[in-house]
Amino acid sequence: MYLVTILGNLLIILAIYSDSHIHTPMYFFLCSLSLNDICFSTSTIPKMLLNIQTQEQSITYTGCLSQVCFVIIFAVLENFLLAVMAYGCYVAICHPLSYTTIMNLCLCVLLVLTSLSINTVDALFDTLMILRLSFCTDLEIPTLFCEIPQIIKLACTDILIDNILIYVETCIFGGLPLSGIIFSYIHILSSILSIPSSEGNHKAFSTCGFHLSVVSFFCGTAFGVYIRAAVIDSPGKTAVVSVMYIVISPMLNCFIYRGTGT
Template identity: 80%
Template sequence: MESRNDTAISVFLLLGLTEDPALQPLIFSLFLSMYLVTILANLLIILAISSDPHLHTPMYFFLCSLSFNDICFITSTIPKMLLNIQTQDQSITYTGCLSQVCFVIVFVVLENFLLAVMAYDRYVAICHPLSYTTIITPTVCVLLLLISLSIGIVDALFNTLMLLRLSFCTALEIPTFFCELAQVINLACSDTLIDNKLIFVETCIFGGFPLSGIIFSYIHIVSSVLRMPSSEGKHKAFSTCGSHLSVVSLFYGTGAGVYISSAVIDSSRKTAVASVMYTVVPSMLNPFIYSLRNRDTKEALRKLISRTVSL
Protein backbone atom coordinates (compact mmCIF):
# COMPACT_ATOMS: atom_id res chain seq x y z
CA MET A 1 0.00 0.00 0.00
CA GLU A 2 1.28 3.47 -0.85
CA SER A 3 2.30 5.49 2.19
CA ARG A 4 0.04 8.38 3.04
CA ASN A 5 1.51 11.84 3.49
CA ASP A 6 0.52 13.02 6.98
CA THR A 7 1.90 16.52 6.66
CA ALA A 8 -1.14 18.45 5.39
CA ILE A 9 -1.68 20.19 8.74
CA SER A 10 1.78 19.69 10.23
CA VAL A 11 3.84 22.49 11.73
CA PHE A 12 7.62 22.41 11.77
CA LEU A 13 9.66 23.97 14.55
CA LEU A 14 12.71 26.07 13.70
CA LEU A 15 14.98 25.65 16.71
CA GLY A 16 17.27 28.50 15.62
CA LEU A 17 20.79 29.11 16.91
CA THR A 18 20.14 28.75 20.64
CA GLU A 19 17.37 27.96 23.11
CA ASP A 20 18.77 30.33 25.75
CA PRO A 21 16.11 33.07 26.23
CA ALA A 22 18.74 35.52 27.47
CA LEU A 23 20.56 35.38 24.11
CA GLN A 24 17.47 35.86 21.94
CA PRO A 25 17.49 39.72 22.07
CA LEU A 26 21.18 39.75 21.14
CA ILE A 27 20.62 37.36 18.22
CA PHE A 28 17.60 39.39 17.08
CA SER A 29 19.59 42.65 17.11
CA LEU A 30 22.60 41.07 15.39
CA PHE A 31 20.63 39.48 12.56
CA LEU A 32 18.38 42.49 12.09
CA SER A 33 21.50 44.64 11.69
CA MET A 34 23.06 42.17 9.27
CA TYR A 35 19.85 41.99 7.26
CA LEU A 36 19.48 45.78 7.00
CA VAL A 37 23.15 46.23 6.09
CA THR A 38 22.84 43.57 3.39
CA ILE A 39 19.72 45.13 1.87
CA LEU A 40 21.12 48.67 1.96
CA ALA A 41 24.57 47.75 0.61
CA ASN A 42 23.20 45.69 -2.28
CA LEU A 43 20.62 48.36 -3.13
CA LEU A 44 23.38 50.96 -3.23
CA ILE A 45 25.34 48.81 -5.68
CA ILE A 46 22.27 48.44 -7.91
CA LEU A 47 21.42 52.17 -7.76
CA ALA A 48 25.03 53.25 -8.33
CA ILE A 49 25.41 51.08 -11.41
CA SER A 50 21.98 51.99 -12.76
CA SER A 51 22.65 55.73 -12.40
CA ASP A 52 26.06 55.69 -14.10
CA PRO A 53 25.91 55.25 -17.92
CA HIS A 54 29.60 54.28 -17.99
CA LEU A 55 28.74 51.13 -16.02
CA HIS A 56 26.00 49.93 -18.36
CA THR A 57 28.17 47.02 -19.47
CA PRO A 58 27.71 43.22 -19.27
CA MET A 59 30.02 42.90 -16.25
CA TYR A 60 27.99 45.36 -14.19
CA PHE A 61 24.70 43.95 -15.47
CA PHE A 62 25.69 40.62 -13.94
CA LEU A 63 26.87 42.39 -10.78
CA CYS A 64 23.44 44.04 -10.43
CA SER A 65 21.82 40.64 -10.92
CA LEU A 66 24.08 39.16 -8.23
CA SER A 67 23.19 41.96 -5.79
CA PHE A 68 19.47 41.50 -6.44
CA ASN A 69 19.82 37.74 -5.96
CA ASP A 70 21.64 38.33 -2.65
CA ILE A 71 18.76 40.52 -1.47
CA CYS A 72 16.24 37.82 -2.37
CA PHE A 73 18.39 35.06 -0.85
CA ILE A 74 18.73 36.64 2.57
CA THR A 75 15.07 37.76 2.52
CA SER A 76 13.95 34.16 2.09
CA THR A 77 15.36 33.17 5.50
CA ILE A 78 16.14 36.01 7.93
CA PRO A 79 12.73 37.80 8.21
CA LYS A 80 11.03 34.56 9.32
CA MET A 81 13.78 33.99 11.87
CA LEU A 82 13.37 37.52 13.23
CA LEU A 83 9.58 37.12 13.39
CA ASN A 84 9.91 33.86 15.32
CA ILE A 85 12.26 35.45 17.85
CA GLN A 86 10.03 38.51 18.24
CA THR A 87 6.85 36.46 18.75
CA GLN A 88 8.65 33.73 20.74
CA ASP A 89 7.08 31.21 18.38
CA GLN A 90 9.37 28.70 16.65
CA SER A 91 6.72 27.29 14.33
CA ILE A 92 6.56 27.45 10.55
CA THR A 93 3.72 25.92 8.58
CA TYR A 94 4.26 22.94 6.31
CA THR A 95 3.47 25.09 3.27
CA GLY A 96 5.71 27.87 4.52
CA CYS A 97 8.58 25.45 5.10
CA LEU A 98 8.33 23.95 1.61
CA SER A 99 8.12 27.44 0.13
CA GLN A 100 11.28 28.44 2.01
CA VAL A 101 13.08 25.33 0.77
CA CYS A 102 12.01 26.18 -2.78
CA PHE A 103 13.17 29.82 -2.66
CA VAL A 104 16.49 28.98 -1.02
CA ILE A 105 17.28 26.44 -3.74
CA VAL A 106 16.37 28.91 -6.50
CA PHE A 107 18.68 31.61 -5.15
CA VAL A 108 21.56 29.25 -4.29
CA VAL A 109 21.54 27.71 -7.76
CA LEU A 110 21.19 31.14 -9.40
CA GLU A 111 24.16 32.42 -7.35
CA ASN A 112 26.26 29.48 -8.54
CA PHE A 113 25.50 30.09 -12.20
CA LEU A 114 25.80 33.88 -11.95
CA LEU A 115 29.32 33.52 -10.57
CA ALA A 116 30.14 31.16 -13.46
CA VAL A 117 28.64 33.56 -16.02
CA MET A 118 30.65 36.44 -14.54
CA ALA A 119 33.82 34.36 -14.84
CA TYR A 120 32.97 33.63 -18.48
CA ASP A 121 32.42 37.35 -19.08
CA ARG A 122 35.90 38.13 -17.70
CA TYR A 123 37.38 35.28 -19.77
CA VAL A 124 35.99 36.70 -23.01
CA ALA A 125 36.98 40.28 -22.05
CA ILE A 126 40.61 39.36 -21.32
CA CYS A 127 41.29 36.44 -23.66
CA HIS A 128 39.22 37.65 -26.66
CA PRO A 129 38.99 41.44 -26.24
CA LEU A 130 38.45 42.19 -29.95
CA SER A 131 35.43 39.86 -30.11
CA TYR A 132 33.99 40.83 -26.73
CA THR A 133 31.21 43.12 -28.00
CA THR A 134 30.08 40.56 -30.57
CA ILE A 135 30.11 37.61 -28.14
CA ILE A 136 28.73 39.24 -24.97
CA THR A 137 25.79 41.18 -26.39
CA PRO A 138 22.85 42.52 -24.33
CA THR A 139 20.71 39.70 -25.71
CA VAL A 140 23.26 37.11 -24.62
CA CYS A 141 23.45 38.68 -21.15
CA VAL A 142 19.68 38.48 -20.66
CA LEU A 143 19.61 34.96 -22.11
CA LEU A 144 22.34 33.74 -19.74
CA LEU A 145 20.50 35.25 -16.79
CA LEU A 146 17.18 33.68 -17.80
CA ILE A 147 18.77 30.28 -18.36
CA SER A 148 20.44 30.42 -14.93
CA LEU A 149 17.16 31.45 -13.29
CA SER A 150 15.23 28.73 -15.14
CA ILE A 151 17.66 26.04 -13.99
CA GLY A 152 17.22 27.21 -10.39
CA ILE A 153 13.42 27.24 -10.64
CA VAL A 154 13.22 23.80 -12.25
CA ASP A 155 15.58 22.31 -9.65
CA ALA A 156 13.64 23.94 -6.79
CA LEU A 157 10.26 22.73 -8.06
CA PHE A 158 11.60 19.22 -8.60
CA ASN A 159 12.96 19.04 -5.03
CA THR A 160 9.74 20.46 -3.62
CA LEU A 161 7.72 17.81 -5.45
CA MET A 162 10.06 15.15 -4.06
CA LEU A 163 9.40 16.48 -0.55
CA LEU A 164 5.64 16.29 -1.10
CA ARG A 165 5.86 12.51 -1.47
CA LEU A 166 7.48 12.10 1.96
CA SER A 167 5.62 11.33 5.19
CA PHE A 168 6.45 13.16 8.41
CA CYS A 169 5.20 11.37 11.50
CA THR A 170 7.90 12.08 14.11
CA ALA A 171 9.09 15.17 15.99
CA LEU A 172 9.23 17.94 13.40
CA GLU A 173 12.11 19.95 14.87
CA ILE A 174 14.54 21.53 12.41
CA PRO A 175 17.86 22.30 14.16
CA THR A 176 18.54 25.46 12.15
CA PHE A 177 16.91 28.87 11.67
CA PHE A 178 15.39 28.07 8.27
CA CYS A 179 13.99 25.10 6.36
CA GLU A 180 17.03 23.54 4.74
CA LEU A 181 16.35 20.75 2.24
CA ALA A 182 18.65 18.16 3.86
CA GLN A 183 17.34 18.91 7.36
CA VAL A 184 13.70 18.56 6.26
CA ILE A 185 14.44 15.24 4.54
CA ASN A 186 16.07 13.96 7.75
CA LEU A 187 12.74 14.42 9.56
CA ALA A 188 10.83 12.13 7.21
CA CYS A 189 9.75 8.72 8.46
CA SER A 190 9.37 7.31 4.95
CA ASP A 191 12.24 6.05 2.78
CA THR A 192 14.55 8.94 1.85
CA LEU A 193 17.26 7.03 -0.03
CA ILE A 194 16.23 8.43 -3.41
CA ASP A 195 16.03 11.98 -2.02
CA ASN A 196 19.49 11.80 -0.48
CA LYS A 197 20.99 10.42 -3.68
CA LEU A 198 19.31 13.19 -5.66
CA ILE A 199 20.78 15.84 -3.34
CA PHE A 200 24.26 14.41 -3.92
CA VAL A 201 23.80 14.31 -7.71
CA GLU A 202 22.33 17.82 -7.83
CA THR A 203 25.14 19.20 -5.68
CA CYS A 204 27.70 17.70 -8.05
CA ILE A 205 25.90 19.09 -11.11
CA PHE A 206 24.66 22.50 -9.97
CA GLY A 207 27.68 23.16 -7.76
CA GLY A 208 30.44 21.30 -9.59
CA PHE A 209 29.58 22.39 -13.13
CA PRO A 210 29.62 26.16 -12.42
CA LEU A 211 32.76 25.81 -10.28
CA SER A 212 34.47 23.87 -13.07
CA GLY A 213 33.52 26.66 -15.48
CA ILE A 214 35.00 29.25 -13.14
CA ILE A 215 38.25 27.29 -12.76
CA PHE A 216 38.47 26.75 -16.54
CA SER A 217 37.91 30.48 -17.19
CA TYR A 218 40.55 31.60 -14.71
CA ILE A 219 43.13 29.12 -15.96
CA HIS A 220 42.88 30.76 -19.38
CA ILE A 221 42.71 34.25 -17.87
CA VAL A 222 45.90 33.76 -15.87
CA SER A 223 47.61 32.24 -18.90
CA SER A 224 46.65 35.23 -21.07
CA VAL A 225 47.61 37.79 -18.43
CA LEU A 226 51.06 36.26 -17.91
CA ARG A 227 51.71 36.62 -21.65
CA MET A 228 50.95 40.36 -21.58
CA PRO A 229 54.10 42.44 -22.21
CA SER A 230 53.28 45.41 -19.95
CA SER A 231 53.02 45.24 -16.17
CA GLU A 232 50.31 47.89 -16.30
CA GLY A 233 48.16 45.66 -18.49
CA LYS A 234 48.68 42.75 -16.12
CA HIS A 235 47.70 44.86 -13.13
CA LYS A 236 44.55 46.15 -14.85
CA ALA A 237 43.51 42.65 -15.91
CA PHE A 238 44.03 41.17 -12.44
CA SER A 239 42.27 44.11 -10.76
CA THR A 240 39.12 43.53 -12.82
CA CYS A 241 39.08 39.90 -11.68
CA GLY A 242 40.12 40.44 -8.05
CA SER A 243 36.64 41.30 -6.76
CA HIS A 244 35.01 38.37 -8.54
CA LEU A 245 37.63 35.94 -7.27
CA SER A 246 37.10 37.18 -3.72
CA VAL A 247 33.32 36.68 -4.01
CA VAL A 248 33.80 33.21 -5.53
CA SER A 249 36.20 32.22 -2.73
CA LEU A 250 33.78 33.51 -0.09
CA PHE A 251 30.74 31.72 -1.55
CA TYR A 252 32.34 28.34 -2.23
CA GLY A 253 34.57 28.55 0.84
CA THR A 254 31.66 29.07 3.22
CA GLY A 255 29.61 26.40 1.41
CA ALA A 256 32.45 23.88 1.72
CA GLY A 257 32.90 24.85 5.37
CA VAL A 258 29.24 24.10 6.12
CA TYR A 259 29.45 20.76 4.31
CA ILE A 260 32.60 19.72 6.18
CA SER A 261 31.24 20.92 9.53
CA SER A 262 28.00 18.97 9.08
CA ALA A 263 30.03 15.86 8.32
CA VAL A 264 32.44 16.07 11.27
CA ILE A 265 30.44 17.96 13.93
CA ASP A 266 27.75 16.07 15.82
CA SER A 267 26.20 19.15 17.41
CA SER A 268 23.21 20.38 15.42
CA ARG A 269 23.61 23.81 17.03
CA LYS A 270 27.13 24.19 15.69
CA THR A 271 25.89 23.10 12.27
CA ALA A 272 23.18 25.77 12.48
CA VAL A 273 25.79 28.41 13.26
CA ALA A 274 27.86 27.19 10.31
CA SER A 275 24.80 27.57 8.06
CA VAL A 276 24.85 31.30 8.78
CA MET A 277 28.15 31.45 6.93
CA TYR A 278 26.69 30.62 3.54
CA THR A 279 23.19 32.07 3.89
CA VAL A 280 24.04 35.46 5.42
CA VAL A 281 27.74 36.29 5.27
CA PRO A 282 28.33 36.14 1.46
CA SER A 283 25.22 38.21 0.72
CA MET A 284 26.32 40.84 3.25
CA LEU A 285 29.99 41.01 2.21
CA ASN A 286 29.65 40.82 -1.59
CA PRO A 287 28.75 44.52 -2.09
CA PHE A 288 31.59 45.61 0.20
CA ILE A 289 34.08 43.48 -1.73
CA TYR A 290 33.02 45.02 -5.03
CA SER A 291 32.85 48.57 -3.68
CA LEU A 292 36.25 48.40 -1.98
CA ARG A 293 38.19 46.51 -4.66
CA ASN A 294 36.63 47.96 -7.81
CA ARG A 295 37.58 51.55 -8.68
CA ASP A 296 34.64 52.09 -11.07
CA THR A 297 32.12 50.90 -8.49
CA LYS A 298 33.66 53.13 -5.81
CA GLU A 299 33.45 56.13 -8.13
CA ALA A 300 29.82 55.38 -9.02
CA LEU A 301 28.93 55.05 -5.32
CA ARG A 302 30.69 58.33 -4.56
CA LYS A 303 28.71 60.12 -7.29
CA LEU A 304 25.43 58.59 -6.10
CA ILE A 305 26.03 59.62 -2.48
CA SER A 306 27.11 63.13 -3.54
CA ARG A 307 23.94 63.63 -5.60
CA THR A 308 21.79 62.28 -2.77
CA VAL A 309 23.40 64.55 -0.18
CA SER A 310 23.09 67.63 -2.41
CA LEU A 311 19.35 67.16 -2.91
Protein backbone atom coordinates in the same frame (compact mmCIF):
# COMPACT_ATOMS: atom_id res chain seq x y z
CA MET B 1 23.42 42.69 8.72
CA TYR B 2 20.13 42.30 6.84
CA LEU B 3 19.72 46.08 6.51
CA VAL B 4 23.31 46.44 5.33
CA THR B 5 22.71 43.69 2.74
CA ILE B 6 19.53 45.31 1.42
CA LEU B 7 20.82 48.89 1.39
CA GLY B 8 24.29 48.02 0.07
CA ASN B 9 23.01 45.96 -2.83
CA LEU B 10 20.27 48.50 -3.61
CA LEU B 11 22.94 51.21 -3.83
CA ILE B 12 24.91 49.08 -6.31
CA ILE B 13 21.77 48.58 -8.45
CA LEU B 14 20.90 52.30 -8.35
CA ALA B 15 24.49 53.33 -9.14
CA ILE B 16 24.64 51.03 -12.16
CA TYR B 17 21.18 52.09 -13.38
CA SER B 18 21.90 55.82 -13.05
CA ASP B 19 25.27 55.81 -14.86
CA SER B 20 24.93 55.03 -18.58
CA HIS B 21 28.72 54.76 -18.94
CA ILE B 22 28.77 51.48 -17.03
CA HIS B 23 25.88 49.78 -18.83
CA THR B 24 28.20 46.94 -19.79
CA PRO B 25 27.73 43.14 -19.62
CA MET B 26 29.77 42.72 -16.42
CA TYR B 27 27.83 45.45 -14.64
CA PHE B 28 24.59 43.88 -15.86
CA PHE B 29 25.63 40.63 -14.18
CA LEU B 30 26.73 42.53 -11.07
CA CYS B 31 23.30 44.20 -10.94
CA SER B 32 21.66 40.77 -11.30
CA LEU B 33 23.89 39.38 -8.54
CA SER B 34 22.96 42.25 -6.19
CA LEU B 35 19.24 41.72 -6.87
CA ASN B 36 19.67 37.99 -6.30
CA ASP B 37 21.49 38.65 -2.99
CA ILE B 38 18.56 40.78 -1.80
CA CYS B 39 16.07 38.03 -2.68
CA PHE B 40 18.36 35.33 -1.23
CA SER B 41 18.57 37.08 2.15
CA THR B 42 14.87 37.96 2.19
CA SER B 43 13.89 34.31 1.70
CA THR B 44 15.09 33.42 5.22
CA ILE B 45 16.26 36.33 7.39
CA PRO B 46 12.87 38.08 8.03
CA LYS B 47 11.49 34.83 9.47
CA MET B 48 14.61 34.45 11.64
CA LEU B 49 14.18 38.00 12.92
CA LEU B 50 10.49 37.41 13.64
CA ASN B 51 11.29 34.26 15.64
CA ILE B 52 13.93 36.15 17.62
CA GLN B 53 11.50 38.99 18.34
CA THR B 54 8.56 36.77 19.37
CA GLN B 55 10.71 34.07 21.04
CA GLU B 56 8.64 31.52 19.13
CA GLN B 57 10.91 29.17 17.21
CA SER B 58 8.38 27.70 14.81
CA ILE B 59 7.46 27.68 11.14
CA THR B 60 4.47 26.26 9.29
CA TYR B 61 4.80 23.31 6.93
CA THR B 62 3.87 25.53 3.97
CA GLY B 63 6.32 28.20 5.11
CA CYS B 64 9.10 25.65 5.38
CA LEU B 65 8.45 24.31 1.88
CA SER B 66 8.44 27.88 0.55
CA GLN B 67 11.80 28.54 2.20
CA VAL B 68 13.27 25.39 0.68
CA CYS B 69 12.03 26.37 -2.78
CA PHE B 70 13.30 29.97 -2.69
CA VAL B 71 16.63 29.12 -1.06
CA ILE B 72 17.37 26.59 -3.82
CA ILE B 73 16.34 29.03 -6.58
CA PHE B 74 18.48 31.92 -5.34
CA ALA B 75 21.44 29.82 -4.13
CA VAL B 76 21.79 28.02 -7.46
CA LEU B 77 21.23 31.25 -9.40
CA GLU B 78 24.04 32.84 -7.36
CA ASN B 79 26.31 30.01 -8.41
CA PHE B 80 25.37 30.39 -12.08
CA LEU B 81 25.84 34.17 -11.98
CA LEU B 82 29.31 33.78 -10.48
CA ALA B 83 30.17 31.30 -13.25
CA VAL B 84 28.90 33.66 -15.97
CA MET B 85 30.86 36.55 -14.43
CA ALA B 86 34.00 34.39 -14.48
CA TYR B 87 33.38 33.71 -18.17
CA GLY B 88 32.93 37.47 -18.70
CA CYS B 89 36.29 38.11 -17.04
CA TYR B 90 37.86 35.47 -19.26
CA VAL B 91 36.48 37.09 -22.43
CA ALA B 92 37.46 40.60 -21.26
CA ILE B 93 41.06 39.61 -20.50
CA CYS B 94 41.75 36.90 -23.07
CA HIS B 95 39.69 38.28 -26.00
CA PRO B 96 39.31 42.02 -25.32
CA LEU B 97 38.69 42.99 -28.97
CA SER B 98 35.79 40.54 -29.25
CA TYR B 99 34.32 41.32 -25.83
CA THR B 100 31.36 43.45 -26.94
CA THR B 101 30.56 41.03 -29.77
CA ILE B 102 30.62 37.89 -27.62
CA MET B 103 29.06 39.37 -24.46
CA ASN B 104 26.17 41.18 -26.15
CA LEU B 105 23.02 42.23 -24.29
CA CYS B 106 20.84 39.49 -25.78
CA LEU B 107 23.27 36.78 -24.63
CA CYS B 108 23.52 38.28 -21.14
CA VAL B 109 19.74 38.42 -20.67
CA LEU B 110 19.35 34.93 -22.15
CA LEU B 111 21.95 33.48 -19.75
CA VAL B 112 20.25 34.97 -16.69
CA LEU B 113 16.72 33.94 -17.76
CA THR B 114 17.85 30.43 -18.71
CA SER B 115 19.62 29.98 -15.37
CA LEU B 116 16.54 31.24 -13.50
CA SER B 117 14.25 28.87 -15.42
CA ILE B 118 16.46 25.84 -14.77
CA ASN B 119 16.78 26.73 -11.08
CA THR B 120 13.02 27.15 -10.70
CA VAL B 121 12.32 23.73 -12.23
CA ASP B 122 14.96 22.16 -9.96
CA ALA B 123 13.53 23.88 -6.86
CA LEU B 124 9.97 22.74 -7.69
CA PHE B 125 11.23 19.19 -8.21
CA ASP B 126 12.94 19.21 -4.79
CA THR B 127 9.84 20.67 -3.13
CA LEU B 128 7.65 17.95 -4.66
CA MET B 129 10.19 15.37 -3.47
CA ILE B 130 9.71 16.61 0.11
CA LEU B 131 5.92 16.52 -0.27
CA ARG B 132 6.01 12.77 -0.90
CA LEU B 133 7.91 12.11 2.35
CA SER B 134 6.20 11.13 5.60
CA PHE B 135 7.25 12.91 8.80
CA CYS B 136 6.87 12.08 12.46
CA THR B 137 5.33 14.54 14.92
CA ASP B 138 7.20 17.20 16.93
CA LEU B 139 9.81 17.93 14.28
CA GLU B 140 12.79 20.08 15.21
CA ILE B 141 14.97 21.42 12.41
CA PRO B 142 18.55 21.76 13.73
CA THR B 143 19.32 24.87 11.65
CA LEU B 144 18.04 28.45 11.58
CA PHE B 145 15.97 27.96 8.44
CA CYS B 146 14.57 25.11 6.35
CA GLU B 147 17.36 23.38 4.44
CA ILE B 148 16.60 20.35 2.33
CA PRO B 149 19.38 18.02 3.68
CA GLN B 150 18.23 18.58 7.26
CA ILE B 151 14.53 18.17 6.42
CA ILE B 152 15.10 14.89 4.60
CA LYS B 153 16.91 13.53 7.68
CA LEU B 154 13.70 14.06 9.70
CA ALA B 155 11.56 11.84 7.44
CA CYS B 156 10.17 8.58 8.81
CA THR B 157 10.31 6.87 5.42
CA ASP B 158 13.30 5.51 3.50
CA ILE B 159 15.38 8.44 2.24
CA LEU B 160 18.15 6.67 0.31
CA ILE B 161 16.84 7.66 -3.13
CA ASP B 162 16.16 11.22 -1.95
CA ASN B 163 19.72 11.59 -0.65
CA ILE B 164 21.16 10.25 -3.90
CA LEU B 165 19.06 12.70 -5.93
CA ILE B 166 20.04 15.64 -3.72
CA TYR B 167 23.76 14.99 -4.04
CA VAL B 168 23.53 14.32 -7.78
CA GLU B 169 21.78 17.69 -8.14
CA THR B 170 24.43 19.32 -5.96
CA CYS B 171 27.18 17.96 -8.20
CA ILE B 172 25.37 19.15 -11.34
CA PHE B 173 24.14 22.59 -10.24
CA GLY B 174 27.08 23.29 -7.97
CA GLY B 175 29.92 21.37 -9.56
CA LEU B 176 29.39 22.39 -13.19
CA PRO B 177 29.40 26.16 -12.54
CA LEU B 178 32.42 25.73 -10.25
CA SER B 179 34.22 23.78 -12.96
CA GLY B 180 33.45 26.59 -15.41
CA ILE B 181 34.89 29.13 -12.96
CA ILE B 182 38.08 27.10 -12.49
CA PHE B 183 38.44 26.59 -16.26
CA SER B 184 37.98 30.34 -16.90
CA TYR B 185 40.55 31.33 -14.29
CA ILE B 186 43.15 28.89 -15.55
CA HIS B 187 43.02 30.65 -18.92
CA ILE B 188 42.84 34.08 -17.24
CA LEU B 189 45.95 33.34 -15.17
CA SER B 190 47.94 32.22 -18.20
CA SER B 191 46.91 35.39 -20.08
CA ILE B 192 47.75 37.67 -17.13
CA LEU B 193 51.22 36.18 -16.82
CA SER B 194 51.85 36.95 -20.49
CA ILE B 195 50.95 40.66 -20.09
CA PRO B 196 54.23 42.64 -20.17
CA SER B 197 52.83 45.75 -18.48
CA SER B 198 52.83 45.72 -14.66
CA GLU B 199 49.90 48.15 -14.69
CA GLY B 200 47.93 45.75 -16.91
CA ASN B 201 48.81 42.89 -14.56
CA HIS B 202 47.62 44.89 -11.55
CA LYS B 203 44.29 45.83 -13.17
CA ALA B 204 43.62 42.27 -14.29
CA PHE B 205 44.51 40.79 -10.88
CA SER B 206 42.36 43.44 -9.17
CA THR B 207 39.35 42.69 -11.36
CA CYS B 208 39.63 38.93 -10.87
CA GLY B 209 40.53 39.17 -7.18
CA PHE B 210 37.17 40.67 -6.22
CA HIS B 211 35.30 37.94 -8.05
CA LEU B 212 37.46 35.09 -6.74
CA SER B 213 37.01 36.20 -3.13
CA VAL B 214 33.20 36.10 -3.55
CA VAL B 215 33.34 32.69 -5.27
CA SER B 216 35.62 31.20 -2.61
CA PHE B 217 33.48 32.38 0.30
CA PHE B 218 30.07 31.47 -1.14
CA CYS B 219 30.99 28.14 -2.74
CA GLY B 220 33.15 27.09 0.20
CA THR B 221 30.42 27.63 2.78
CA ALA B 222 27.55 26.34 0.60
CA PHE B 223 29.37 23.12 -0.33
CA GLY B 224 30.41 22.79 3.31
CA VAL B 225 26.79 22.59 4.40
CA TYR B 226 25.93 19.72 2.05
CA ILE B 227 29.17 17.79 2.57
CA ARG B 228 28.94 18.20 6.34
CA ALA B 229 25.30 17.06 6.30
CA ALA B 230 26.34 13.95 4.38
CA VAL B 231 29.31 12.84 6.48
CA ILE B 232 29.09 14.61 9.86
CA ASP B 233 26.09 14.78 12.19
CA SER B 234 26.84 18.10 13.90
CA PRO B 235 23.75 20.37 13.77
CA GLY B 236 25.40 23.23 15.68
CA LYS B 237 28.36 23.56 13.32
CA THR B 238 26.11 23.06 10.27
CA ALA B 239 23.90 25.93 11.47
CA VAL B 240 26.94 28.23 11.72
CA VAL B 241 28.11 27.37 8.20
CA SER B 242 24.54 27.87 6.90
CA VAL B 243 24.45 31.38 8.34
CA MET B 244 27.78 32.12 6.65
CA TYR B 245 26.44 31.56 3.13
CA ILE B 246 22.85 32.70 3.67
CA VAL B 247 23.57 35.87 5.70
CA ILE B 248 27.25 36.85 5.58
CA SER B 249 27.95 36.16 1.89
CA PRO B 250 25.21 38.44 0.44
CA MET B 251 26.27 41.21 2.85
CA LEU B 252 29.96 40.95 1.94
CA ASN B 253 29.26 41.00 -1.81
CA CYS B 254 28.20 44.64 -1.75
CA PHE B 255 31.45 45.61 0.02
CA ILE B 256 33.69 43.45 -2.14
CA TYR B 257 32.27 44.63 -5.45
CA ARG B 258 32.03 48.26 -4.38
CA GLY B 259 35.64 48.80 -5.43
CA THR B 260 35.75 46.60 -8.48
CA GLY B 261 37.09 48.13 -11.65
CA THR B 262 35.44 45.62 -14.00
